[in-house]
Amino acid sequence: MATQKADVVIVGVGAAGGIIAAELAKAGMKVIGLERGPKLSTASFQSLDELRYFQRQETRPHPKKQPVTWRANASVRATPIAQQNNGNQAGGGTVHYGTLSWRFHEDDFRVRSQTSERYGAKSIPEESSAIDWPISYADLEPYYDQAEREVGVSGKAGNIKGQKIEGGNIFEAPRDRDYPMPPLFVDQAGRIFEEGAKKLGLHPFASPRAIASEPYKGRAACTYCTFCQSFGCFVGAKGSIMVTKLPEAEASNNFTLITGAMVNKVNTDTAGKATGVTYWGIDGSENVVEADIVILGAFIYDNIRLLLLSKTAKHPDGLGNSTGHVGKHLMAHIGARAFSIYDDRHVNIFMGPSAQRHTIDDFNADNFDHKDLGFIRGAQISVSPADLAAGPIGAAGSLTPPPGTPRWGAAYRDFLSTYYTRFAAINAQTENLPYADQMIDLDPNVRDMYGLPAPRLTYDWRRPAESKRLAFMQQKLLEIGKAMGASKVWLGASSPGSPGAHHQGGARMGSDPRDSVVNSFGQTWDIPNLFVVGSATHPTMSGFNPTLTIEALAFRTAEAIATRYRKSPGPLV
Amino acid sequence: MGEHDEARRAFLLKSAVGVGAMAGTALPGEALARARGRHGGEAKAVESAPAKTTSAHGGTENRGLFLNEDEFATVAAFAERLMPGAPGKAGAKEAGVANYIDQALAGAYSDQQEFYRHGLKALDAQSNELHGDAFLYLKPEQQDAVVTALEAGKAPAFSWPAAQAFFNTLRTHTMEGMFSDPVYGGNRDFAGWKLVGFPGAQRLYTQADMLSTEPFKRAAIGLQSVEKTSNRRG
Known part of the structure; x- marks a missing residue:
């Protein structure tokens, strides 16, 4: 057993933890980062191999060894989910993510207020526990700007200081300046999506992505290979924390990264203050890091599990849980999908960065009138390969053939061999509301390879308002597909009650300790030297991918710790 | 072996040539072993034979x-x-x-x-x-x-x-x-x-490639392909 000391210990060095590690180490604080996975580099990803990374998920937690379970409701036994969004290496999910880098809309930060003002409070489903964020878009704008520049986002502004710009996203919140790099090249799928959406009077644009469209800060530009979502980038063009912030942290000489370290407990003293963490090392040893500040930067599954596992007499329901909100208000993006095929052209959608290439924001957030629709909020609608990754294994798994064509046999073979190069998928990524009974707790039946109870999700998204939103989006997908000139458009199989993606919530931030776990800096109300960062803190989720918001919040938290907490430890709010 | 078994044997040998030829494995000896298993009373799983190399x-x-x-x-x-x-x-x-x-x-x-x-x-x-x-x-x-x-x-x-x-x-x-x-x-x-x-592990597509409505023509590249393309553009 080893005991090490540091100013700050960070559990998980991904989008949130990696940024905070770099910023605090550069500010002169001694930081230890604990990472359960390995440390990799661009050199690790020279095999452009769909089986290894997409299908067998090498960069993600192993679904059997590190299970996360899910059940639709409390009356059934939970089973492990097939794929987790998060990463399992230093850099976390940013190593394999699709790189979608969105700023949330202004009204994404105030769903309850915005909805009440525009449609009346009764239009919010009665059971939904949605609260406004404790900060506004304007509070976060400078940190969004910082994140876009530091990870390197390519895109075209649609709104600079209130000035709308054609070709960008005219629905985006006002930004101070344009993206640091121009958009990536458009591909055939993006072009036909653009043409089709414009015919319908919609406003398509190239999705902002953290991929270098030109050489950027010593990193190579994208070569438009197939192997993006689910893969580490073989030229380092992807703006992952692995190639951006971790090298900064290491160059500071104040940062120690310990890999293969599985944290199993946050330690607290008799006064209830956090003193550090206990972890199992790669050799099986039990070790302790003592630190003045403990930051949980793992994905929401492990963040919540650690809070619950670390209960003491002083914190009998787990850390940060004095008002009973840890693990609750869980949300997931639920996807609707349509497939379109083209007899008059090849689309060759296997080329280029794979995920959510072109987007319309017309039916997202409160960008459209929801009066009499029976639901609030919306979805990001984008064109993509079948399963965001673009290879044929993914297509064989996810490109459901049109009604009447079987999933196997000669007819299926002919369908796949004809249309693999002649299809495009259109995806809606729907925002779903938080509910107190959508939650994470500890699974009493399933344990992981370390012997710890698996995080268990309990959650069925099929509530009336959520189902109406999905059905509305499905109609939009069919309309767009037809406008794209497809020979045929059909809906992909929806998976009833499936757990969805991009889980958020469970340690939400708020203005009031009575309905939240942390403040806007991720500082727990109960223990001022214990922070939770990442998407667990999001009170509502937006239809956009969460990574840039996670990163912006991390820069904001790091700044507050370095400039304020360090001088005067205590509540930041 | 009775008459039924003889007919059975002929059928199995044919199968071995038909279905079996595609599989390259359902060799006559095995088929016989299976037939014996089925018709001789006690069915036993056929033990795995060493790798065949003559398919x-x-x-x-x-x-x-x-x-x-x-x-x-x-x-x-x-x-x-x-x-x-x-x-x-x-x-x-x-x-x-x-x-x-x-x-x-x-x-x-x-x-x-x-x-x-x-x-x-x-x-x-x-x-x-x-x-x-x-x-x-x-x-x-x-x-x-x-x-x-x-x-x-x-x-x-x-x-x-x-x-x-x-x-x-x-x-x-x-x-x-x-x-x-x-x-x-x-x-x-x-x-x-x-x-x-x-086309496999292509390391680069051009904008023209991506906008083309024609089939992609370059030869497929595998992990073991000797041919390497440049990692970088420009």
Whole structure:
């Protein structure tokens, strides 16, 4: 057993933890980062191999060894989910993510207020526990700007200081300046999506992505290979924390990264203050890091599990849980999908960065009138390969053939061999509301390879308002597909009650300790030297991918710790 | 051997030439062993023989990593029903899917060995129930009827694994064997990639490539391809 000391210990060095590690180490604080996975580099990803990374998920937690379970409701036994969004290496999910880098809309930060003002409070489903964020878009704008520049986002502004710009996203919140790099090249799928959406009077644009469209800060530009979502980038063009912030942290000489370290407990003293963490090392040893500040930067599954596992007499329901909100208000993006095929052209959608290439924001957030629709909020609608990754294994798994064509046999073979190069998928990524009974707790039946109870999700998204939103989006997908000139458009199989993606919530931030776990800096109300960062803190989720918001919040938290907490430890709010 | 057995033997030998030739494994000796097992009273599983190396259908021979001869041939036959070959269209056998699965079960998927053993036994039991013989010896249309029953979950011979789970796993692994890089033992000579028009591990596409409405023409690249393209643009 080893005991090490540091100013700050960070559990998980991904989008949130990696940024905070770099910023605090550069500010002169001694930081230890604990990472359960390995440390990799661009050199690790020279095999452009769909089986290894997409299908067998090498960069993600192993679904059997590190299970996360899910059940639709409390009356059934939970089973492990097939794929987790998060990463399992230093850099976390940013190593394999699709790189979608969105700023949330202004009204994404105030769903309850915005909805009440525009449609009346009764239009919010009665059971939904949605609260406004404790900060506004304007509070976060400078940190969004910082994140876009530091990870390197390519895109075209649609709104600079209130000035709308054609070709960008005219629905985006006002930004101070344009993206640091121009958009990536458009591909055939993006072009036909653009043409089709414009015919319908919609406003398509190239999705902002953290991929270098030109050489950027010593990193190579994208070569438009197939192997993006689910893969580490073989030229380092992807703006992952692995190639951006971790090298900064290491160059500071104040940062120690310990890999293969599985944290199993946050330690607290008799006064209830956090003193550090206990972890199992790669050799099986039990070790302790003592630190003045403990930051949980793992994905929401492990963040919540650690809070619950670390209960003491002083914190009998787990850390940060004095008002009973840890693990609750869980949300997931639920996807609707349509497939379109083209007899008059090849689309060759296997080329280029794979995920959510072109987007319309017309039916997202409160960008459209929801009066009499029976639901609030919306979805990001984008064109993509079948399963965001673009290879044929993914297509064989996810490109459901049109009604009447079987999933196997000669007819299926002919369908796949004809249309693999002649299809495009259109995806809606729907925002779903938080509910107190959508939650994470500890699974009493399933344990992981370390012997710890698996995080268990309990959650069925099929509530009336959520189902109406999905059905509305499905109609939009069919309309767009037809406008794209497809020979045929059909809906992909929806998976009833499936757990969805991009889980958020469970340690939400708020203005009031009575309905939240942390403040806007991720500082727990109960223990001022214990922070939770990442998407667990999001009170509502937006239809956009969460990574840039996670990163912006991390820069904001790091700044507050370095400039304020360090001088005067205590509540930041 | 009675008259019935003689007829049976002739039929099996024919099968070995027909169905079996595709599998490259259902050799007469084995077929006889099976016939003896079935008709001699006590049915015993045929022991796995050492790897055969003389198949005229390369990539389909059992290398003996995990599956025994019968299991291998059955997996190959099942995969071929999921992705059947036709002139100019490579199917699962031509792509070497069973070899991929055998390699995977001996390595990355070793935790699924019992799933396969039990599933293949249930498959034969179900085939016997529906058509009076093991899956491997059924006619293609009879095999299709069995696969259809599994897909629909209407195969009472299955308990664990469930019929649909077995079907779904075989389908997933068949697609992996069709479309993963040949280093994993399937997709022989890029047969699967050629079937669908995927050019493999290309390291670069130009904007013109991406906007083209024509088929992509450059030769497929695998992990073992000698040819390397530049990693970087400009």
